[in-house]
Amino acid sequence: MSETNGTILSVNDLRTYFQTEDGLVKAVDGISFELEKGETLGIVGESGSGKSVTNLSVMRLIPEPPGKIVNGDIIFDGIDVRKLNIDEIRKLRGKRMAMIFQDPMTSLNPFLKISTQLMEVTQLHLGHSKDQAYQHAVDMLRTVGIPAPEKRVDNYPHEFSGGMRQRVMIAMALSCEPELLIADEPTTALDVTIQAQILELIKDLKTQRGTSVIFITHDLGVVAGMTDKIIVMYAGKVFESAPTRELFKNPANPYTKGLLKSVPDPAHEEGKALYQIPGLPPDVAHLPDGCPFAERCDRAEDICTKEFPPFIQINENHHSLCHFAKEVYAESTGGGE
């Protein structure tokens, strides 16, 4: 793992496990990725794939117990995040790395004015005085496109619509100009026209400020237009990682391929039956020995249920966790879909 000065975050062999009544859940089991400064990484996966736990681990927000980061390095701008004590990590969180969550209704405090919630961040991290913090709060609301921010700043969360609340969350996350923004399904709870507004806003802010972004989603459509590279997660593992265009054009993993095919594409489609991945996502508490996707995979062979697949390098930036990664890749490039 190289420590170039262009890298803002590097995660190496991260393993986060949860002790549950059902046994040990390996929610994240050997995840590695690097994020360059100013880059946007998409993490795609279905529920239970470990995409959110990965990012909660990076922020050190895993509830412990039952959870525990048992292995791996998380290096943020040269800082070993796992070695930090609670005060040190608090100084980092909110200031240099910030997060926006899926549900803007539950992640704001309903009893506090928006101004109070926004001022808290900059008073704590930037040592703003009350007046400075108030002014900054108004400025941030203006930046995220809230009309009449001077008036709205003293409203309570319930006085905002869902889209507006997500804007407030983004304003809060960006208050201290963090170098890393983690957006965990930021538009999933929103309507499409509002989703388009928020995605546009994140894109603009990223360009203006050079923020690095991790964008977590289950929606392949959203990451297509937003990201530079993507990792696809399944059962706590990285199944494929590649630059965005490469991943969509030439997937080298049957799971990625299946996901891409199972999304209805309004651009070209003629009422044919959708491709469907059979079966259910696996129970992460009881994973099989072989490939966790094997029983749902249309090209699985004997080896897949017996041996855990290797993480095969396809080219410089493209990797796939599959016994037949090279063959799948060849089909994608040759088949010319």
Added chain:
Amino acid sequence: MSETNGNNLISLEDLKVYYDLGGGGLLDRITGGSTERRVVKAVDGVTFDIKQGETLGLVGESGCGKSTLGKALLRLTPISGGKAIYKGKDIAHMSDSEMREQRKNLQMIFQDPYASLNPRMTVGNIIGEPIRTFGLANGQSVETMVQELMETVGLSRKFIKRYPHEFSGGQRQRIGIARALALDPEFIVADEPISALDVSIQAQIMNLMDDLQKEKDLTYLFISHDLRAVRHVADRVAVMYLGEIVELAEGKEIYEEPLHPYSKALISAVPVPDPEIEAKRERIILTGDVPSPINPPSGCHFHTRCPYSIDECRKTEPQLVQIKPNHYAACIRINEENPYIEDVAEPHEVEEIID
């Protein structure tokens, strides 16, 4: 609106569902309450036909009234005005016993597979309940029917004694579908049936619904905010905004050539899973949020967010009229001679309105 031909299963004529929130009375004025009577016009004069055997997609954003419309069709919410004709009879004016009889033919699949199944009932009882209630079978034969239904929707019949919490979201949605099918209905309102499911499971449920439709000659009203899913499953698509249908056309047509300014924005906002297309796309980004359906904007409800609105739009309520063959839109600025709004109007900036 459309010419009535023999094969319409359901015809809506100026259907209205209003919820009166009160206000405006003497007491309200004295106590400082609302000085105006507040009425939620959830469905505000909807007219269209659902043809036998088709899937009609109903799309719109939250609060547009699409779910209320679905419920009104099954009279799960009172109808305030207009007609909903099913086989020559008006659902709005059926007696309770008539309506109860018709529920065999009119069924519903719900969005949330977690909330719509009774956690204390076994799958066998959930699916068997309508069969027993309507006396279609009794004793052992109910169980046989339930097992057949479970197999039809792709569930193993040995799960019959299990409870809902033992199933995944996709499997629960299958249970909900089996329950809807139990009475062998003709028409099913599917209200966001895939929204709570994972991507790989969504495809399974859409394909299942498609197979069942072919097998049993079902007619669907498929309600969703997911325009990609609707595009896939629906024959025709109706776009709803603040209680009104603003556009109605064949699925392919409406996606390739939306005519109403709202549908244009809505469809351009859908992300396409293709980075090459995404890089080139021009999005119409609407300003602001959907206004409140309590006392909605006058005239065309969309005029507050529409980049093509003129003064006239505030005053005139547009009617859903045919603009192109089988393609209807409700916008006073376009007509059969001038179907494309870009040709007849210049877009302008929209001021965001602050309440």
